[in-house]
Amino acid sequence: MKIDDALIESVLRLARLDLPRGEFEKYKAHLQQILDYVEVLGELDLEGVAPMSCAASSPAVLRADAEAESAAREDVLANAPARAGAFFKVPRILDQTEGS
């Protein structure tokens, strides 16, 4: 699979990333090299093989619906880069399509 600039750009948008100026080509080359390498998976016959997405050996044990004390609010907010009173503060939200 040959990757092109548009593909990398759309992936960067999804990942909310940007690349340092002048390094686009280097990243592209590295990605191409890795994608070429993983092409080898294409030769496997995977008919009837169930994908292994979780490595846990037993099914989930569920949690009882019992309340525990939440964290102290100051602990929760202590690492915030910006806050307003008891809130985390962020700049304006322009893009509404991201919300759930």
Add this chain to the structure above:
Amino acid sequence: MSGSLLTAVKAAELISRGDLKAVDYVSGFLDEALSRDSGIGAFLTIDREAALEAAAETDRAAAQGRARGRLCGVPVAVKDNICCRGLPATCGSRILKDFVPFYDACAVRRIRDEGGIVLGKTNMDEFAMGSSTENSALGVTRNPRDPSRVPGGSSGGSAAAVAAGMAPLALGSETGGSVRQPASLCGLVGLKPTYGRVSRYGLVAYASSLDQIGTFSACVEDNALIAGVISGRDPMDSTSSPAPVPDYMSGLEDSVAGMRLGIPREYVPEGLDAEVRRSFDRAVEVLEGLGAETAEVSLPHTKYVISAYYVIATAEASSNLARYDGVRYGLRREASDVASMLTSTRMDGFGAEVKRRIILGTFVLSSGYYDAYYTRALKARALIRRDFEDCFDRDGFDALLTPTSPVAAFRFGEKADDPLEMYLCDVFTAAVNLAGITALSVPSFPAGGSGGLPLGLQVIGGAFREPEVLRIGRAFEKAMGGRA
């Protein structure tokens, strides 16, 4: 160095009886760290005062005959992606440079509960992505055996701390070999426990289905001790196993005579480094000399390991690292709107390798490519696991033997410009993470004879076969003239 002449097992025993002062034992390591670490760079944070205070408290308790715990008074270095309340957890990244968690990882809590003392936090490849610790945004870590070389990675700081005698024990984390490979490169014992054996709660996620906290020590017995302490079901980690934890110490000295050990031919390929091969062949002979039966076996899907590993690990990483958005913690680059703030925060906060993996992981999950890459990799993973099950369950092997790393410690910059070459450092270790099983790296014959660079022998066991793997490691260590 006084402390490091003693095993941690012995030290804990002496301290709890009051025959050794925890303050002296801990100071020994702290002094070593303070005098030597400027030249090594193992630690990012040394928690000197708290460690000494905890040691003093231990001594007070011992004087009253109420000192307890399997790790009584024993200091432990902790990789910086494992949360310790009140200490920074940078994960080697600029984006978490000032982040201080207010909670302990489950493994850390268990260490404290057994009387262990957190000594400090150790350097690592950013978010555990790397095999040399060169990807840390916070500084270089040198291999104590040869400071011109890397300690391996990603848990390079923890390995260097133990190898330099600055800590008797250390926690690392494994995603594709990040404990075993640096253990091998630094001449240490490193254990990767079975997936689900140790709670991941408080381990900052890189690839959740592969991550597992692992342990470093100078000898197998100490590794069995700390691995036993941190293992067991934790309700905070749904993937942790409810299976009871056997006593790792009890069968440690048992003989390996009659054990069946497989040697996967794919792990000693044509073109394997001659020193690595020689070391490995001799290691196999040693175990045969102890009465173990060996036989060649095959893990036919080995060829797909690195590909499957990088697709799965990066896919999960792209999602796990989405939380670094400059809103609740970590770095923030101010901007006039949220989207720009996010993008510039992440662009400045993440290093090159992390970005590369986020891009790759985002790509393999994106619509149109998901099945071709991600689903394929998950299916390949199932086949890779089946290879191991065939060896252990169908063919009845007790363990498999392989070299831990295809190379000894390499020089700084040697592989830094070629990500793929760096990825291939994991070629003998990553399959174990994909299969979710356990493996131990134990020091083997050094490259180029005695005094040469360390190399490791890898002992791979089936799920929850830590006791067997440790026992084989211990027998080998003893035969090699290690601590009797």
Add this chain to the structure above:
Amino acid sequence: MSGWEMVVGVEVHVQLKTRTKMFCACANRFGAPPNSLVCPICSGMPGSLPSVNMRAVELGIAAGLALGCAIAEKTSFDRKNYFYPDMPKGYQITQYDRPLASRGRFRFPLEGGFMEAGITRAHLEEDSGKNVHDAAARGSFVDLNRAGVPLVEIVTDPDFRTPGQVSAYLAALKQLLQYIGVSDCNMEQGSLRCEPNVSIRRAGEKALGTKTEIKNVNSFKSVEKALRCEFERQRRILESGGRVIQETLLWNDAESATEPMRGKEEARDYRYFPEPDLPPLEIPGEWVERTLASMPERPEARRARLIRSFGLKEYDAALLTASREFADFFESCAALFGNVRRLSSLFMVDLLAVLDEEKTSLAGSRLNPAAVAGLLSLEEEGEINKNQVKEILAELVRAGGDPAEIARRRGMAQVRDQGEIGSVVARIVAENPESVADYREFRENMAVGLLIGRIIRAMGGGANPQAARALLEKELKSRT
């Protein structure tokens, strides 16, 4: 509608009535101070991991069963990846490939008859936090109390053809989920949120048109309005030869219009993948059966039972069972006060009116069944009249208390001691021998009327005429 037909499917998010959040032990509670119900897990702190709330799964199963769905034997969680400041992990844990419940059918009342809608799926997920926009600060404030609150998302097939069908569905769904204790379904507090998707086509056509999704509809009334507006908008586009684009629209209630969201919609790719932190969940059939067996009575069954056991009319029963709260309260009162006819009229006329006037609900009122029974007993004994019943009821709703005591305090002094009335009666009779004579000579009506008037006057207008009459007649009879 001018040869065009609307085709609507509905996605409803409902907050589950659990004590704790979906994946952590923080309280699931509305209205707490900002960021006070938050822990490392629901704030997405590095190293934290989710663990599934068993009660949330149970309520999800109950919702699925009540909607006629099949419950999955094995269900699993997935990550939905997107960035938003109120989404702490950068992904939402939801269910994509293997939802908890699927392929259901839900029958609900519509215009005197019934309609049935297909339920595509019902799955569990976590809520996001809340952004409070602040224009002055040129930014937003993030509160994570709601982050991680358990939700069930219920998706219907595109089975609706009119706005009325959609609101009838929503009303019935809300009633059902409240009844079986799955959710409070409080739209004002956001515990029920609905997102209809709409396409239109020429009547008789089989193929579906391009659909749009409408967000931000916050009441049943606005759902209907939004659907009508969107129908008109799409019709105008198609009739002028244009094409409807698949997009998400925001309902602007003030402007009564749908408007496109700001931002790049085509950049949306959620990259769903299996949540590696949570092993798949096995749901034993026995668990499903237990949930079914312990499920509270559903609205239809309750209606039927009230008709059967109290002889209520269909219409009355429907009104009394409109909410589980109302029906529960009614039945508690009925256990204390036997005249169910009178009780039901009190509920349907006076109580509804009073609650409405006081702008409150049963839960928000101070009323209790004993007070209602006491109130109606006073009326039955003739101590107070109908208007006074309503007056006292209003106070009971507002402030609670004992109905007899309220009546006394308010000077509805019909409530008097038999003894007190008795002595007045005796005195008046003694003072009015001519009336007693009249009574003896069989001019009783006139005599009684006159005496009662005097008795009531003597008691300051506070005597109960019926009680007075009874006592008077007894007194008079004893003198004949």
